[in-house]
Amino acid sequence: MNGVKVDADQRASISDVAVPGVAMSVVVIVYNDEARLSTAVRSVLEQTLRGVEVVIVDDHSTDGSYEVARRLAAEHPDRVRAYRLPENSGGCGAPRNHGILKARGDYVLFLDSDDVLERDACRNFLDAAETTGADLVSGMCVRVHVDSRHRKEVKWYPWLYARTRTLDSIAELPDLLVYDTLSTNKCYRREFLVDSGLDFPVGIHYEDLLFSARAYTAARRITLIPNRVYDWNVAEKAGTKSISNRRAEIANFAHRMEIHRRVDALLAEKGLTELKFRKDVKFLKHDLVLHLRDLPFRDAAYRQEFAALARTYLASIDPAAYDEVEPIHAICAYLLRVSDWDNLLPAVDTLTNRDKVSAPLAERDGRVYWCAEHIDEDPFARRILDVTALGYHARPVGKLFLRNELTEYRHEAGSGAVRLAGRVTNPLGVVPPGARLTAELEFYARRQGVRLQTFRFPVATVRHEGAHVSWGASADLTKGLRPLGIVDAVWDVRLHLDVDGERTTTRLTAARSGLASGEVPVRPRLTRLVADRIEPQVSARGHLAFRLVPDKKANAVVTRGLQGAPGRLAKTGYRKAKALRKKATSGDTKLRIYHELFLRMPVQKRLVVFESHLGRQYSDSPRAIYEEMRRQGLDFEAVWSYTGSPKGFPADATPVRRWSLPYLRALARAEYWIDNQSYPLKLTKRPGTTYIQTWHGSALKRMGFDEPGWKLKSRPEQAEQQRSLDRFDHFLVRSEHDVRTLARAFRLREKALLRVGYPRNDELVRARESAERPPLAAELGIPADKKVLLYAPTFRQHGGRRFELPFDVERFAEEFGDRYVLLVRAHYLNHVVLPPSVRGRVIDVSDHHDVTPLLALADALITDYSSVMFDYALLDRPMLFFPYDYEEYVHTGRGTYFDLLERAPGPVVRTEDELTSLLEESSLEEQTVKYAAERERFVADFGEYDKGTAARDIVEEFFAEWRKA
């Protein structure tokens, strides 16, 4: 082993050197870095804290680093000292250890010669250390990409450093040990280092990991500060790693595994099992991934060696850790463990491209698995490979991002044509065997803003091959691809596959290295001086792309031009044009156009703009009014606002995208606005326009100015809010409860209130009288002998858009599937995934725009706090309340207008078991009888004006004159 020996006698001599006034010693290590050393040292000498000394340790450089160090020491004799190791140690450990020995300050820091300290770093460290008495203070490190155009900065695990925090043990914050493994962004009490015998391992890479783990576990107190303390200067590595580097890479990986083993041993020795577990989780989702991503581009020999190293270590990972990572991380680790290369290599594609489906998937016993292998013999595999929850099976082909593996790339030298072939994964047979298949290749410039042109090439053959769809095409790039040149050097490729008219878009994955090569002549439109050939390359995400091959000499000339005055001029011109375009389409500009142009145009008589839930749906009372107007054959022009896609909106109305200019023009000129939530707050309504606000539900939760958020607004903000509410000329209410709650909370005038009930509920009042099952039952495939339960919970914010059902849906289907069909309707802002096993017994109806037909269909409703309860009550059918998180919902939120538990017109259950036993023990008929009085009172309290004639009444009041004579 090379490096410096730390002798026992040297260690004993440490304690005699505390120098008064020197609070901190910064150990600066250097190896062959003469150019940058003085910058690092200067960052220490310029600290705002004055009592700081520098200990430079040179790892026996072969350049002039030591001379620079000695010169610095000579210039600052009382602040800088320079040392040199007798021979090169090849790592950071030995020089740092030497620095610790030579340090005199009360505290020690480490700095690498290519990095710098933030100027307040030492002062902030000292302040924290002396305030809390910590052995170790850690601050935020920032990675500075010195070669990037704007010196890009990336904070190092900023979530650990969001606030000042003191730990009495690392066990309080395992993530600190697991993620922040640097030794350099920290300040150590020198006596703590000495007393704990802390030093760096020598002769092995990743010495920081072990050192920091030992320091964290030895420290009796650790303080974290949010201050930036350390700039880690990152220079981009030139080019990609070559194959010749393979030996070094394997050696690195071996070192990494060895260090992990040592850290694990340390944690085991200290009994820190939770830390070991968190570390296992990180290994699966981070450390392993770093190496897996390169795997498709390595040869078999490398893979074998890598797998052998990784497998041994993976065996020590807690199986429970697999449950804590994303499915694809667990899948890759598992496939590596069993050396299933055929499945692993495509899976790595999903590791890089998160949403991509790269495996054919398999359905077994009502669950969906990543692959068909392993699941029959290994229960662990069954757990890991289960991807039901990802919901791939519920998505149409157009919503899937499918792996498209490039199998052939052929280019005849001298010709302009490239022959391409590949195969698209067909998971769960989403592309049916008899489907009509067509495809085309599309080339587009990677740089946004110059994407003025795309080039398409037909795909000659597309063939269904079971688990794949294979394709082949010949693209004449010389003829068909005309880049501008200079500005659009990189071209990405995608393949659009049309399956029975539905389009799914794929990227071409070059699964092997060296598959695509060779230059193809092209004719850029601007100039051929810089490049007249294009060559294939593989993007960071593993996708095929093309790059104009730069001509070195010509390129230098053009680059100079680009960086010189003419280029600058062109670039600022381009940026100005871009900024102008952005401004022209910005909200402010649109508001101005609305107010200064559109509002000055005359009102267009009989023009009505409809909107439901901010344009997301064709539904609710605006729809009911619209349909009544059509039914009566009124003479008017209808405009419906939509967000996203106009699909599902009526054909006999003009669709306008919300916030588009046609939308704004229609609003400005309309005689009527009919909406259930709000038109954009900043749009003024002219007096000639009448706004009928139907609203979308009675309130349980506090609303409007009864909400804390609204109350907190300043008076001018409240006034602005009120102005937007005062646009309502008419506001529909269903009961005096609405008057006391919504109308008061929105501070509406009494004369704005229309006591007519909700048009959307007319259908429910009618359905109450009818014994017949609506046609929707047949559409959903519900057998006549089964009752329909509708589960409609309210919107929940936490956990993103995905809504976790509060009961086991498979168990539910198992127990009640013979009697009931359960419809699940998530709030329109949430979405659910159901396993295939419950098919036919549990149906996701979340994408039905309109909830009313679902209510009319359901024989009973299960809800928590959703306002559908007020509407469903009109049907006088059983209602079950399942407010499983009542306390949290009521008390941590904004509060409710009444206590649901007291007034619910049906049984209230709080757990899944209670729900199950209620459904087992009591039939719907019994429920109907038992709660009849409660339901009647509930309707009287919350729906007294819902008489089934709301839409007609509104037409009568506002639009009677529009009847055709």
Next chain:
Amino acid sequence: MTGRDIFLVSNSVDELGGVTSWSHQMARLLTERGHRVHVIGITTPDDPHDLGELPYPTTRLYDGQPPGPGRARDASMRERATVLTGLFRAARPGAVVIVTQVWAMEWVKLADTAGLTVIGMSHESFEASKRSSRFQRVLRHYRDVDRMLVLTREDADLWIGAGLNNASFLPNAVPWLPDEPSPRTGKAVVSIGRLSDEKGVDMLLDTWSEVAPRHPDWALKVYGSGEDEEILRKQCTALGLDDSVVWMGRTGDVPGALRGGSVFALSSRSEGFPLALMEAMAMGVPCAAFDCAPGVHEIVHDGEDGLLAAPGNTGELARKLDLLMSDAGLRERMGEAARENIRRYGAREIAERWEALFAFLER
């Protein structure tokens, strides 16, 4: 080291306002401890507040207001900064300049502060700064001071996160610690503060409308005056609370006001390190408050020496008031705990922290 030269620079020496009062309180405190304090104001208000006899000198850079922004302002700023330079040059080694408001920093920046320690302060919560133009000005003008001080650790962390790496904190001192607490016998909830939008008395009235019906024998005493008085009185009438709300006007006798009540309510939209809360606690009056700033939960330990509610949640604040009003034992316990706990912000404790900071910044 004792006996430093300390300059306290504020927008004005003699206007009515939280920061100015704080400056004089600090000046007095530091003078008593043997420092040579000099209080400097940039402007002189039209109706200067009479300060009486002061044990330290004061200087005003302008007799009235400086010229409006523009070239004339710039020239006058450079010229007036020389006055500061003169004062700073004459200081002995170890001198400290404390700039209490960022606007004043624009003059201090132009003066020669070589050899002096410069401390910049912001007396409001980070969020409050964030909502105003002061945010960018603090980032710009305080970037190079030796220490930028806010009132709580939490606020300092947020400033650090915003890039101000020299940020730290030092809380305000409670101005007095009375020997006798409030008897806590008066069936009244007390509120003291300007009648302005920021202090949220409108939300207190909403809250009171939920509490009052359950406690017909209690009154809400609202101390203070201000631009919103008329609106608030109208709201009070509209809510039907005229019988139980008493408008007390502005008071010079805060301890007296607190002796007349048993519960203190703070319903502000934003705060820094609220003095009124500290004074109530010093008098042993338990508080129910909106947790509208780090300073609030820094002062009140929720459930131990007072009760906190989510900002704007009047239902919750009503429940907290109700708890205190319904339970004399709880008032007693929390009031005594408050009186004890608030001592950590005693004048001596805070002065010692300042002196320790001066010494630290010299290391």
